[in-house]
Amino acid sequence: xxxxxxxxxxxxxxxxxxxxxxxxxxxxxxxxxxxxxxxxxxxxxxxxxxxxxxxxxxxxxxxxxxxxxxxxxxxxxxxxxxxxxxxxxxxxxxxxxxxxxxxxxxxxxxxxxxxxxxxxxxxxxxxxxxxxxxxxxxxxxxxxxxxxxxxxxxxxxxxxxxxxxxxxxxxxxxxxxxxxxxxxxxxxxxxxxxxxxxxxxxxxxxxxxxxxxxxxxxxxxxxxxxxxxxxxxxxxxxxxxxxxxxxxxxxxxxxxxxxxxxxxxxxxxxxxxxxxxxxxxxxxxxxxxxxxxxxxxxxxxxxxxxxxxxxxxxxxxxxxxxxxxxxxxxxxxxxxxxxxxxxxxxxxxxxxxxxxxxxxxxxxxxxxxxxxxxxxxxxxxxxxxxxxxxxxxxxxxxxx
Amino acid sequence: xxxxxxxxxxxxxxxxxxxxxxxxxxxxxxxxxxxxxxxxxxxxxxxxxxxxxxxxxxxxxxxxxxxxxxxxxxxxxxxxxxxxxxxxxxxxxxxxxxxxxxxxxxxxxxxxxxxxxxxxxxxxxxxxxxxxxxxxxxxxxxxxxxxxxxxxxxxxxxxxxxxxxxxxxxxxxxxxxxxxxxxxxxxxxxxxxxxxxxxxxxxxxxxxxxxxxxxxxxxxxxxxxxxxxxxxxxxxxxxxxxxxxxxxxxxxxxxxxxxxxxxxxxxxxxxxxxxxxxxxxxxxxxxxxxxxxxxxxxxxxxxxxxxxxxxxxxxxxxxxxxxxxxxxxxxxxxxxxxxxxxxxxxxxxxxxxxxxxxxxxxxxxxxxxxxxxxxxxx
Numbered sequence: 001x002x003x004x005x006x007x008x009x010x011x012x013x014x015x016x017x018x019x020x021x022x023x024x025x026x027x028x029x030x031x032x033x034x035x036x037x038x039x040x041x042x043x044x045x046x047x048x049x050x051x052x053x054x055x056x057x058x059x060x061x062x063x064x065x066x067x068x069x070x071x072x073x074x075x076x077x078x079x080x081x082x083x084x085x086x087x088x089x090x091x092x093x094x095x096x097x098x099x100x101x102x103x104x105x106x107x108x109x110x111x112x113x114x115x116x117x118x119x120x121x122x123x124x125x126x127x128x129x130x131x132x133x134x135x136x137x138x139x140x141x142x143x144x145x146x147x148x149x150x151x152x153x154x155x156x157x158x159x160x161x162x163x164x165x166x167x168x169x170x171x172x173x174x175x176x177x178x179x180x181x182x183x184x185x186x187x188x189x190x191x192x193x194x195x196x197x198x199x200x201x202x203x204x205x206x207x208x209x210x211x212x213x214x215x216x217x218x219x220x221x222x223x224x225x226x227x228x229x230x231x232x233x234x235x236x237x238x239x240x241x242x243x244x245x246x247x248x249x250x251x252x253x254x255x256x257x258x259x260x261x262x263x264x265x266x267x268x269x270x271x272x273x274x275x276x277x278x279x280x281x282x283x284x285x286x287x288x289x290x291x292x293x294x295x296x297x298x299x300x301x302x303x304x305x306x307x308x309x310x311x312x313x314x315x316x317x318x319x320x321x322x323x324x325x326x327x328x329x330x331x332x333x334x335x336x337x338x339x340x341x342x343x344x345x346x347x348x349x350x351x352x353x354x355x356x357x358x359x360x361x362x363x364x365x366x367x368x369x370x371x372x373x374x375x376x377x378x379x380x381x382x383x384x385x386x387x388x389x390x391x392x393x394x395x396x397x398x399x400x
Numbered sequence: 401x402x403x404x405x406x407x408x409x410x411x412x413x414x415x416x417x418x419x420x421x422x423x424x425x426x427x428x429x430x431x432x433x434x435x436x437x438x439x440x441x442x443x444x445x446x447x448x449x450x451x452x453x454x455x456x457x458x459x460x461x462x463x464x465x466x467x468x469x470x471x472x473x474x475x476x477x478x479x480x481x482x483x484x485x486x487x488x489x490x491x492x493x494x495x496x497x498x499x500x501x502x503x504x505x506x507x508x509x510x511x512x513x514x515x516x517x518x519x520x521x522x523x524x525x526x527x528x529x530x531x532x533x534x535x536x537x538x539x540x541x542x543x544x545x546x547x548x549x550x551x552x553x554x555x556x557x558x559x560x561x562x563x564x565x566x567x568x569x570x571x572x573x574x575x576x577x578x579x580x581x582x583x584x585x586x587x588x589x590x591x592x593x594x595x596x597x598x599x600x601x602x603x604x605x606x607x608x609x610x611x612x613x614x615x616x617x618x619x620x621x622x623x624x625x626x627x628x629x630x631x632x633x634x635x636x637x638x639x640x641x642x643x644x645x646x647x648x649x650x651x652x653x654x655x656x657x658x659x660x661x662x663x664x665x666x667x668x669x670x671x672x673x674x675x676x677x678x679x680x681x682x683x684x685x686x687x688x689x690x691x692x693x694x695x696x697x698x699x700x701x702x703x704x705x706x707x708x709x710x711x712x713x714x715x716x717x718x719x720x721x722x723x724x725x726x727x728x729x730x731x732x733x734x735x736x737x738x739x740x741x742x743x744x745x746x747x748x749x750x751x752x753x754x755x756x757x758x759x760x761x762x763x764x765x766x767x768x769x770x771x772x773x774x775x776x777x778x
Contacts, residue, residue, distance in 0.1 A: 122738070170638050174722045174733045174740055181722075181753055199724030199731065219747065222727035235727050238568070325728045344578045346600035349623035349636050350703045350744070353600070355575050362575075366728065369620060375582050 001185055002062040002153040003028040004049060009058035011044050018044040020210035022058070031180050031187040033201035035194060037233070041210040042190040043158055049188060050156050051075050062153055078152035082159045084143035086131040092118075093127040096145040103150070117145045120182060137168045137175075144179070154186040161196065173199050194234050198222065206230050228319065228396040231389060237324045237353055240363040243393065245316040246309035247298065253309065253320055253390075254298040255359055297338045297359060301385060308390045308400035317393030324366040326384040329354060331373065338381040342373050356381060401587045402464035402554040403429045404450060409459035411445050419445040420456070421611035427555075430585040432578070434602035436592055438634070442611040443591045444559055450589060451480050451557050463554055479553040481561050487532040487544055494519075494528040497546040518546045521583060537565065541573050545580060556581075558590045562597065574600055595635050599623065607631050623701075626767065629774040632699050638731070638742045641705070643698045644771065647690060652698055652768070654716075657737045661698070661715045661761055695771035702744040704765040707732060707757050714758035720751050734759065 004026040011019040019041040026032045034042045047053035049060055051072035059068045067075050086095050093114055100110045118124040121141040131139055140160060147155065160176075161169045177200050180187045191197060197204045198218040206213040206221065206229070214226040225231035231239050244253040299320075301309070312318055340358040347369060354365040354373065358381060365381070373379060390400040404427040411420040420442045427433040435443045448454035450461055452473035461468050468476050487496045494515055501511045519525050522542045532540055548556065562570045562577075578601050581588050592598055598605045599619040607614045607622060607630075615627035626632035632640040644655040652661040689696070708714065718734035718741070725731075730747050733740040734757065743759065751757055768777045 166637060167633075167639055171740070173724060174742075177722045177724070178753075195726060198726050218725040218727070222725070238571075323728065344575045344582070346574070346578070347619040347623075348596065348599050349619065350701065355579075375579075 001028055002065075003030075004154055004186060004188060005059075005061040006045070006049070007059045007061065009045065009048060009060070010056050011041075011048060011053060012056050017210050019048070019055070022207075022210070022212050024205055024212065024215065026186060026188055028063075029184050029186055031177070031189065031200060031202045032205060033189045033191060033197040033203075034205045034207055035191055035197035035233075036207035038192055039209075040192075040207040042192070042207055045207070046156055046158055046188065046190045049154075050077050050079050052079075076153045078147035078150070078155050080143055080147050080155070080157045080160045082162045084131075084139050086139060086142055086146070088131050091128055091130055092123065092134070092142045092145075095131070095142055096127075096149050098146060099150045113149055114145075117149045120148075120179065121145050135168075136164045137172055140164065140172060141175070144176075148179075148183065152185075154188060155180075157187065157189045159191050159193075160189075161191075161193075169196075176200060195236060198234065204234075206233065208233075224398075225321075225389065226398055228321075228391045228398075231321050231391070231398070235323060237364050237366060239389075240322050240324065240327070240361075241391075242320040242322070242358075242361055242363070244318050244320050246306075246312070246318060248310075248315070250298060250300070251306060252298040252300045253305070253318065299338070299383060299385065305385060305388065305390055305400050312390075312392045312399055313394045318399070319391040319393050320383075321389035321391055322363075322383050323387070324353065324364040326387040327356075327363065327365040328382045328384065329356065329365050329367055329371065329373070330380045330382070331377065332380060338383075340379055340381045342375050342377045342379060344375060345373065401429050401585060403427060403431075403462075404555055404587060404589060405460075405462035406446065406450065407460045407462070409446065409449060409461070410457045411442070411449060411454065412457045418611050420449070423459075423608070423611075423613050425606055425613065425616065427587055427589055429587055432581050432586075432588045432590065432601060432603045434590045434592060434598040434605045435608060436595060436598040436602075436605050436634075437608035438593055440610075441608040443593075443608050446608070447557055447559055447589060447591045450555075451478055452476050453480075477554040479548045479551060479556050481544075481548050481556065481558045487540060487547075489532050492529050492531050493524065493535065493539075493543045493546075496532070496543055497528075497550055499547060500551045514550055515546075518550050521549075521580065522546050538569055538572060541565075541569075542576065545577070549580070549584065549586075554587065556586055556588045556590075558588065560592050560594075561590075562592075563594075570597075577601065596637065599635070605635075607634060609634075624765070625776065626699070627776050629697060629699075629769050632767065632769070632776075636701065638702050638744075640699045640701055640767070641741050642769075643700075643736065643739075643741070645696050645698045645768075646693055647696060648692055652696070654736075655695065657716070659698075659716045659736070661766075663763065689770040689772075689777055696777070697769040697771050698761075699767035699769060699776075700761050701765065702731065702742040704762040705741070705743045706760040706762070707743055707745055707749065707751060708760065709751075710756050710758060712758055712760075714760040716759040718757060718759060720753050720755045720757055722753055723751060732757075 006022055006024045009019055009022040022045060034045060036042050044053060048055045051070060059066055096114045096117060097110050100113060118127055121144060123138060123141050126134060126138055161172050164172060173196060201218060203215060203217055204221050205215045208229050214221060214230050221234055244255055247254050309315055309318055338358060340356040343355040343357045343362055346353040352367045352369055352371060354367060355362050356365055356379060389398060392399055406423055406425040409420050409423045412418050423446060435446060437443045445454060449456045452471060463476055497515050497518055498511050519528055522545060524542050527535060527539055562573050602619060604616055604618055605622050606616045609630050615622055615631050622631055622635050626635060632642060643659060645652040646655055650663045720732055721735045721740060722733045729744050730749055732743045732751060770777055
């Protein structure tokens, strides 16, 4: 068991900088998830830690030992990939025992170790089967067993759940977390799935284009994203982003026409600033609007948001960020701050996700499943501004 | 647009595989109906029978007021959409949309008028002159949608059209497709294995397994009142918690766990009614599944179980196994005899793995299934 320290790690492929001056410390026995979109440099980072890829600059430490120049085998790490790479002709027992056989352990010692691991993973009843006779989750656990059986110093995992269906994935998330707690071993885990990151990590490190964006516990990353990228990437239903400007006379944020950010880094999903829905709003057949929707709205803001807005590079280029659960819908007009129209309702059982047209923006609102509004219904929209975020539209940094 | 009726549809493949087994289903005019199930359940075969791409072994397909069994796919007046982005790369967006009309010799100005109309609905005017490869994938999808709707078919049949998209685009396309369906008041039969897609888009969901229709209902109905254990396991993320129990008097007791759930009034009443109903059936042999000792399965959604600390005795005492923060809520699991019970709480709850907790089941929301027939009793 060991802590892991990455010090100013840089890795280039030709002219592409895959990992850019990355520093990160993982405590002994900590579960850290490195999360980011495809091409962020996560796997390259992990491969540098494993010794499969030599960094161009920087060092990797296990505890106080510099392992940067050590071979993968000498580092004593366990590496689990998304394709489990089990030997198809061997039984589960033999698959798990394989790394021990290579070390020349006694038969009884091997037997004891394999059984101990199999018990921890709840696969002791499957030891005589071959991989083809196992379900995806069982194969996954067998692969874990093979990695665990020699008690490595650290566990490195590269998207191990990607090939499982969603129910199994949910189940394996809990399982992996339980296993990590039981083994009490350092886990460094890479994924592009923000749900996996939030649910499993003691801490999350968010990576984009080779650059570390933010490191922190899940709730902190979710509630206090450091920049627009993190805000957009983390959260099951994407945060709403509304381009706006600060009107000092009114002490309010007002809707601004869309503008494009200067910085090269595009937000990960679809560009939240892209003017994806132009033109007049449309409604289901037979429904008419009483008045044309205006694209001008304004919300009066607290001292905190005002101070944040004033600290922006350009107070005309701000982005108000608000999560779907921090918007309230009501049918009584005049009660809320803004007026909109129901575009689409998505009932998900435990919640409804409403797409509401607000001017030319579509925003997502999470409500209890009991709120039922028809498409085309007119609604009042109120932002819980105490939980809103404000981003600098130029630097993409969080202001509030 | 028209309604579609599937009556006693059976499809047996050479070799004897019964892919579709006596399916009855009506899709009303203007309805978005999702046919949902795991791979191999018969949903795509059903869809292909409606499309005319597959000839059923028996049963009838109605589109509008005619039986279309003997009609070729081309004569059925349907639009079949496999995937939205199979566009012709050498044609621009305008020509891609116009393509189905070019083949039917519609006059030029009529084609132009209809392409513009479709572009208006989809808001893709600015990109009509561009070729697919210079379009973003969201724009490509909309062009593909445009090509599907320009013919004004009676019915849209869609087979997992969003499957190959990345998660963010898929969620955007769900919204766009649903909105488009509302606007056109189109009849849509949509096949998917993704329950989130089914829940979020369908007016009603028809769930199939092993060729047999399990349940048809609105998203909320199938979520809250699954008719079978299969539906309970398939719908919802996370799926419903299912715990083996037996009934002893007014108590549900865990068969292999220390769960003890004293039934309050909302639950006890329907049970008593059912007990009364059973003896009145003709056969004297019938033993009520509610009889004491009968194997039952208790079903409870993760959000219908409340967690408290130990001071507040509940239906089950357990140890927190894992805690998964998801941002807007937190998912806890407790171990119960080798299986995990999942509970969602708001993100402010602060239990830790190893904590002793009490579980409280919401009596008005729990379901009970017969373990033998796998059917819901309440």
